[in-house]
Amino acid sequence: MTEKVYTDYFYNESAYNTHDGGYIPLEVPDIPQQPLRIPELLKPDQETDTDMYYTLTAQEGETQLLPGAKTKTWGFSAPLLGKAIVMKNGKTIHMHLQNHLPEMTTFHWHGLNIPGPIEDGGCHAPVYPDGHRDIQFKIHQPAATVWLHAHPCPETAYQVWRGLAAPVIVQDDVEAKLPFPRNYGVDDIPLILQDRHFHENNQWDYRADYDPDGVQGPTPMINGTINPYFDVTTQRLRLRILDGANRREWRLHFSDDLEFTQIGSDDGILPEPVHFTHLMTTCAERHEIIVDFSNYKPGDEVILYSDDTPLVHFRIHEFAPDHTQLPEHLVDIPDYEPDLPLHKVVMSGMDEYVMIDGKKFSMQRIDYKMPINKTQLWDITNTNDMDGGMIHPFHMHGLAFTIVSRNGHAPYPNERGLKDVIAVNPDEHVVIKVRFTVPGVFMYHCHIIEHEDGGMMAQIQVYDPKDPDKQYDLMDHETLMKAFAEERGVDMKDLWLGGMGSYEKMGMTM
Numbered sequence: 460m461t462e463k464v465y466t467d468y469f470y471n472e473s474a475y476n477t478h479d480g481g482y483i484p485l486e487v488p489d490i491p492q493q494p495l496r497i498p499e500l501l502k503p504d505q506e507t508d509t510d511m512y513y514t515l516t517a518q519e520g521e522t523q524l525l526p527g528a529k530t531k532t533w534g535f536s537a538p539l540l541g542k543a544i545v546m547k548n549g550k551t552i553h554m555h556l557q558n559h560l561p562e563m564t565t566f567h568w569h570g571l572n573i574p575g576p577i578e579d580g581g582c583h584a585p586v587y588p589d590g591h592r593d594i595q596f597k598i599h600q601p602a603a604t605v606w607l608h609a610h611p612c613p614e615t616a617y618q619v620w621r622g623l624a625a626p627v628i629v630q631d632d633v634e635a636k637l638p639f640p641r642n643y644g645v646d647d648i649p650l651i652l653q654d655r656h657f658h659e660n661n662q663w664d665y666r667a668d669y670d671p672d673g674v675q676g677p678t679p680m681i682n683g684t685i686n687p688y689f690d691v692t693t694q695r696l697r698l699r700i701l702d703g704a705n706r707r708e709w710r711l712h713f714s715d716d717l718e719f720t721q722i723g724s725d726d727g728i729l730p731e732p733v734h735f736t737h738l739m740t741t742c743a744e745r746h747e748i749i750v751d752f753s754n755y756k757p758g759d760e761v762i763l764y765s766d767d768t769p770l771v772h773f774r775i776h777e778f779a780p781d782h783t784q785l786p787e788h789l790v791d792i793p794d795y796e797p798d799l800p801l802h803k804v805v806m807s808g809m810d811e812y813v814m815i816d817g818k819k820f821s822m823q824r825i826d827y828k829m830p831i832n833k834t835q836l837w838d839i840t841n842t843n844d845m846d847g848g849m850i851h852p853f854h855m856h857g858l859a860f861t862i863v864s865r866n867g868h869a870p871y872p873n874e875r876g877l878k879d880v881i882a883v884n885p886d887e888h889v890v891i892k893v894r895f896t897v898p899g900v901f902m903y904h905c906h907i908i909e910h911e912d913g914g915m916m917a918q919i920q921v922y923d924p925k926d927p928d929k930q931y932d933l934m935d936h937e938t939l940m941k942a943f944a945e946e947r948g949v950d951m952k953d954l955w956l957g958g959m960g961s962y963e964k965m966g967m968t969m
């Protein structure tokens with residue numbers, strides 16, 4: 460049987476970010492190629508048959524990104540981005556979270572189905588400078604590439620931009636039996652796609668680059684490397700691609716239109732492998748792919764591009780022949796019949812006018828309530844009401860969902876697995892199947908991070924029917940803002956918030 464190979468990016472071309480007024484084209488600086496940085500694995504403090512213990516530190520650092528001055532960067536137990544954290548399904552994870560940054564931050568586990576709002580690590584779970592927080596949670600989800608990032612609304616965009624984003628690899632027994640490459644750093648690597656603008660002395664200046672529709676920079680940065688190459692020493696290479704950019708979409712393809720196979724999406728392995736030559740990713744999505752270099756010989760180079768810009772140069776070396784065939788069926792995705800009426804969510808606006816259901820985010824407002832272990836269809840609309848609109852990547856904390864339809868049609872071929880981000884085209888409505896298995900208060904929002912900080916975000920309270928009115932101690936904006944003003948030594952009215960412009964712009968008065 461010949462397999463179907465998709466050559467399409469699927470999304471609406473008219474809504475690609477290249478049509479934005481503020482679009483910044485990518486351009487690789489003229490510097491020698493650098494070895495691709497591979498995030499080191501974070502060593503557990505202790506691991507038993509049932510538990511894993513980690514210490515993780517949000518810290519400042521300096522990174523040699525360009526020739527000349529080092530760039531001041533932030534990271535999780537690393538100068539930039541972070542160490543990769545392995546979590547095993549079924550184990551209880553104990554995290555000692557430390558903040559060595561000059562300002563408050565949070566540790567959000569994007570893609571983990573764990574209780575909120577504290578363990579989940581959104582804006583209600585601050586860790587102050589020189590402070591720490593200890594959390595523990597049990598992993599009960601399939602193998603996937605998820606990630607850790609800062610989430611102190613409305614400073615998420617700024618802090619992620621400074622570097623607070625790290626890969627998290629969830630492992631399980633099902634994935635372990637599949638014939639995938641999994642020798643970390645050799646034939647199994649994360650690929651975190653970001654873009655930055657380098658200013659004087661090789662520094663970043665978030666405020667100078669600020670755009671309420673999402674900050675971009677012209678320089679591609681892959682795993683915190685500018686103009687990277689990777690030495691390929693195996694026939695097959697597994698790439699765990701994460702769009703870690705604040706706003707940028709990546710339209711990925713290889714030289715020679717080399718085919719590749721997607722095996723995983725945001726929260727798990729796909730039910731079947733999907734074969735592509737072109738793949739578009741929007742903010743916060745993950746795509747695990749396997750690239751087969753069998754048609755190349757030592758000395759060859761294969762380039763991964765986004766549009767026309769080279770991102771990574773894969774230098775081919777000697778490798779042993781690998782005849783592994785992927786099975787046609789990879790994993791089963793559990794399905795549930797809906798037992799609650801359809802719920803609608805509307806994303807609207809651009810710039811400072813972004814909203815969900817006609818409202819801007821408020822930290823102490825619960826926008827929706829739903830019980831655990833019940834299934835509900837959510838219909839997510841992007842109203843496309845300004846300037847031709849843009850694609851909004853809709854993200855939910857605390858669960859993985861499945862995609863039912865796009866405008867009544869089948870989802871894209873690589874959307875048949877578990878996801879926590881679904882990019883919605885302008886004028887489109889996407890139906891997803893939502894089922895929470897843990898209680899708590901969780902955020903759902905656009906993952907263009909400046910939109911999220913700008914208020915395109917809402918909160919759900921997921922309750923155990925035994926305790927439907929459980930009260931949560933939800934932090935408020937005022938306390939949060941006061942902390943930022945104090946830490947930065949400025950008056951409240953002079954507080955400039957990355958994601959919101961100025962404090963006054965938020966329409967807040969004290």
Ligand SMILES: [Cu+2]
Pocket residue numbers: 813850851852905906907910915
């Ligand atoms: Cu958006």
